[in-house]
Amino acid sequence: KLEKESLMSIDQPKVTAVVVTFNRKELLKENLVALSKIQYTNFNVLIIDNASTDNTYDFISDILIDNKFFYLNTGKNLGDAGGFSFGIKEALRNNADYIRIMDDDCIPNQDSLKELLNFANHNPDFGFLSSKVLRTDGSLCKMNIQRTNLKKEINSNDSIKKIKLASFVSMFLNSKAVIDVGLPFKEFFIWGDDWEYSSRISKKFDCYYVPNSVVLHKCKINGGVNIIDEKERLDRYFYAYRNETFFYRQNGLNGALYSFLKVNFHRLKLVLSKDQKKKEKLNIIKRGVKAAKTFNPKPEFVFSPKTKINVCTFFGEPVAYGGQEAFMINMINAFNDANMNYIVATPFSATNNFFLKSDKIHLLTYNFKFDSLLRKRNIVKAFKLLIKKEKIDVLHIQSGSTYVLLKISSLAKKHNIKKVIIHSHCAGEINLKYKIIKFLSDKKIDKLVDVYLACSDLAAIWKFPQRIIAEKKYTIIKNGIDTKKFTFSPQIRKEYREKFLLDDYLTLCNVGRLSEQKNQKFIIDVCKILLDKKINFKVFLVGEGELKEDIVSYIKNNSLTDKFILLEKRDDIEKIMMASDIFLLPSLYEGLAVTSIEAQCTGLLTLCSTNITDETKLTDIVEFLDITDAKLWANKIAEYSNKLNDLNRSKYANIIDESGYDSYKSADLLEKIYRGLN
Numbered sequence: 128k129l130e131k132e133s134l135m136s137i138d139q140p141k142v143t144a145v146v147v148t149f150n151r152k153e154l155l156k157e158n159l160v161a162l163s164k165i166q167y168t169n170f171n172v173l174i175i176d177n178a179s180t181d182n183t184y185d186f187i188s189d190i191l192i193d194n195k196f197f198y199l200n201t202g203k204n205l206g207d208a209g210g211f212s213f214g215i216k217e218a219l220r221n222n223a224d225y226i227r228i229m230d231d232d233c234i235p236n237q238d239s240l241k242e243l244l245n246f247a248n249h250n251p252d253f254g255f256l257s258s259k260v261l262r263t264d265g266s267l268c269k270m271n272i273q274r275t276n277l278k279k280e281i282n283s284n285d286s287i288k289k290i291k292l293a294s295f296v297s298m299f300l301n302s303k304a305v306i307d308v309g310l311p312f313k314e315f316f317i318w319g320d321d322w323e324y325s326s327r328i329s330k331k332f333d334c335y336y337v338p339n340s341v342v343l344h345k346c347k348i349n350g351g352v353n354i355i356d357e358k359e360r361l362d363r364y365f366y367a368y369r370n371e372t373f374f375y376r377q378n379g380l381n382g383a384l385y386s387f388l389k390v391n392f393h394r395l396k397l398v399l400s401k402d403q404k405k406k407e408k409l410n411i412i413k414r415g416v417k418a419a420k421t422f423n424p425k426p427e428f429v430f431s432p433k434t435k436i437n438v439c440t441f442f443g444e445p446v447a448y449g450g451q452e453a454f455m456i457n458m459i460n461a462f463n464d465a466n467m468n469y470i471v472a473t474p475f476s477a478t479n480n481f482f483l484k485s486d487k488i489h490l491l492t493y494n495f496k497f498d499s500l501l502r503k504r505n506i507v508k509a510f511k512l513l514i515k516k517e518k519i520d521v522l523h524i525q526s527g528s529t530y531v532l533l534k535i536s537s538l539a540k541k542h543n544i545k546k547v548i549i550h551s552h553c554a555g556e557i558n559l560k561y562k563i564i565k566f567l568s569d570k571k572i573d574k575l576v577d578v579y580l581a582c583s584d585l586a587a588i589w590k591f592p593q594r595i596i597a598e599k600k601y602t603i604i605k606n607g608i609d610t611k612k613f614t615f616s617p618q619i620r621k622e623y624r625e626k627f628l629l630d631d632y633l634t635l636c637n638v639g640r641l642s643e644q645k646n647q648k649f650i651i652d653v654c655k656i657l658l659d660k661k662i663n664f665k666v667f668l669v670g671e672g673e674l675k676e677d678i679v680s681y682i683k684n685n686s687l688t689d690k691f692i693l694l695e696k697r698d699d700i701e702k703i704m705m706a707s708d709i710f711l712l713p714s715l716y717e718g719l720a721v722t723s724i725e726a727q728c729t730g731l732l733t734l735c736s737t738n739i740t741d742e743t744k745l746t747d748i749v750e751f752l753d754i755t756d757a758k759l760w761a762n763k764i765a766e767y768s769n770k771l772n773d774l775n776r777s778k779y780a781n782i783i784d785e786s787g788y789d790s791y792k793s794a795d796l797l798e799k800i801y802r803g804l805n
Contacts, residue, residue: 139169140225141225142167142171142223142227142240143170143221144227144228144229145173145227146172146231146233147214147228147231148176148177148231149177149179149231150179150180151231155187156190157345158231159172159190161234163190163193163195164237165237171196171221173197173199174199175201176200176201177204177209184200199214206317207295208314208316211228212313215310216427216803219302219306223431225302226305227243228300230295232346233296233343235258236343239341242339242340243256247301250335252333253333253334253335254301254328254331254332255298255325255328255329255334256336257337258299258338259336260342260344261342261343262343262349267283269350269351270294270346273293274290275290277378277381277382285338286338287335287336289335290334291325291326292325293325294321295320296342304332306428306429307331309427310429315370317366318367320370323373323374326374354367354393354397354411361407361411362411364411365418368414369416370422372386372415376419393412423574427803428546429804430804432802432804435468436520437467437517437520437521438467438519438523438801439469439471439472439522441473441522441526442473443525443532444528447671448479448695448697449640450720450722451550452479454582454606455471456479456482457793459487460790461793461795462794467801469489470489470490470491471491472493473492473509474506474509474510477492478671480696491517493509503534506531519539521545521546522544523548523801524536524547524548527552527555529568529590533568533575546803547578548578549572550582551582551590551718552582552586553644553716555589555644568592569593570592578800579602580601580604580800582606582718583718583740584603584740585740585742586740604793605792606719606720606788607787607791607792607793608789610728610784614729614777619702619705622702623706624706627665627667629706633764633771634665634706634708635654636731637666637667637710637712639714640671640672641670641675645672646714646736647678648678648681650666653713653760654687656761657761657764662765667692667707669700669703700722701729704726704729705729705776708732709732709734709764709768710722710726711734712734712735712736714738717736720739729779730774730778730780731748732748732774734764736751737753745782746779
């Protein structure tokens, strides 16, 4: 975040210059001095330092006193491509209308910005503008000559002209275009990033050469560098051949043919040369061209805070009272971005009262039957109906089904949804079916998804491709809850224990979908042992699901009907937990159950299955037990029943908050992820 604010005029569009530097402090200072002379009020400069080692910051510190200059160190050398991507993102974060990008050896004339703005004021829908680039001797800088197509350069005498390709030496970007096409590919590192980015923009927007805007480029030679004449730093040419081959192949048959001819011309010149390093150089060309075959960077989309966007959460199951729904309820209640419009959609029905009644979201249900042989077809049908009616900028897919994640991601990309997010909330049993599905889906899903979110490392490992796990390219969104709401209240405990006639009963609690995964039948087995132990107890069993009839029958068959309080569709979970004494979570598997966080927040003693990730344990009131031994659980419950009076339940909300599980912290991160500003 920027620590200072530029002078502003509400009548002027905000212009941010992005200057990328690496170990060229003298040139950088000359560039900054020139930028300091520009007479425009609503203007600031972001200096993006690619972790220089030449004491750059101290060298320019006198300039940084001016409140329109901001220094940002990337922490490592991201290359030109990564530096410009980083800088443009920061400019959007601070609501720039126009972004002027340049290298540290670019020296802009004092009126150069004025000329660009004059053109922009009369042609507001442009994608980018490009200045005339001269050398210090006044000659045209050949490496920065703009093109009207892949091959044709403009004439130096041209007036204002439409162009397709330009360099990053004084490129003037319309933020609307950046939001539309995404950031430059940081994966390019160096070389070719400007050609690719200008081409990407000019395919959707009119772009122009503005010759009255003049800059100097203090380059050493007047022309492009090439591997044939190069004596040192040969390894960097790998990027040149990989990036250029990728770029030209993105431009159809003509581009691919041009690339083929260019590369083989270079090879031929090297073969015929007497260069002692020609074998090394030929190998670099070979490696670069080969790498281009699998090089497939995806655009990273960023939305500035003032840009209005539509965010859709797509559930692959009915919207009921499960963990996914609980997570989103907490997020929606804590969201604070007035420029986001939230849509929640499911192919099936919605029974959760929050989603049905909330005025913070637009709920769309398509009411197909969930228990149907046509379920997969209906999911696709519902999503097609959704995107036909709604404009979606960000799609957040939440489902336990790999099919849903893969299929909906594929459809989203085909319909040009900019940011596709998948979210893993659970783990599961590793069997042959899982391994086959995982093997088949990993490579496909990796090409479709932009952002990977998970509630825990275990949930990420279970669902995401191996590359994403190995490179840690997923984000943990903690299952944040409203810690104030779940802060223990003795008054509420008294009220609810009276309401449910709990008297002196030891009160157990389980909240979750009535399903095989949640393993509620094990709780009934434990309760049979408690009954034999003559323990006076009651059990809150809160939830609905496909095993409801089986569980009710199992309770009845074990003569425990009077011991269980069966509840569903509740919006007072925190009060039920406050009325309880021990929370039971004997799940066969979990990602990281929201209910376990809620239980700990209310100071509820919590027993968890050893199958559940130890990331669940945020406090000293959680213990993990083996679910093959119901007697062990019963003994532990009996032991806990003697410790209840010694427990200060009110203190645990602060512990949960300090652990980062407050819903407002999670929601703030999630909104930043939606905008690409995390």
